[in-house]
Amino acid sequence: MIMIKGIGVDICDIRKLKGAIERNKNFLNRVFSEREIKYCKTKKNSIIHFAGRFAAKEAFIKAVSNKKIKLKEIETINDKSGRPDIRLTKVIKLNLKKKNANRINLSISHTDSTAVAVCIIL
Incomplete structure (x- = not known):
């Protein structure tokens, strides 16, 4: 039987995130990896994708x-089929392994005004 080790949910107000990015020039580099920034900037409405990734991290x-x-320390990527996934630092991976956590399931969704993410650790 698979046991759930943790569940997290976060909702991000896209307008507030956009304001934070506009007010603080270092915000993107402080929060997102180069790969995340590059991915989001290739999208037509990049702020929605930044918000989804921000919610996923939270x-x-x-x-x-x-x-x-x-x-x-948390990088949100897409697997080969396009599903969101999480890439972690070695230290975080080691801590999860100590808790017998072997898998992370992540789901991200958004509207024009909000992004939501659910993370389940198994």
Whole structure:
């Protein structure tokens, strides 16, 4: 039987995130990896994709119950089929392994005004 080790959900207000990015020139580089920035900037409405990835990072932090994790330590990528996935630093991976957490399931969705992410750690 697979046991759930953690669940996290986050909702991101796209307008607020856009304001944070416009006010702070370093925001993107502080929160997102180069790969995430490049991916989002290739999209027609990049802010929606940044918001989804931001929500995914926050949902992961909630799922592992560790507020000490920095957002940039979590990278949201897409697998070969286009599904969102999470890439972590070695330290975070090791901590998850100690908790017998072997899999991370991630879902991201958005409207024009909000993005939501759910992260389940198994």
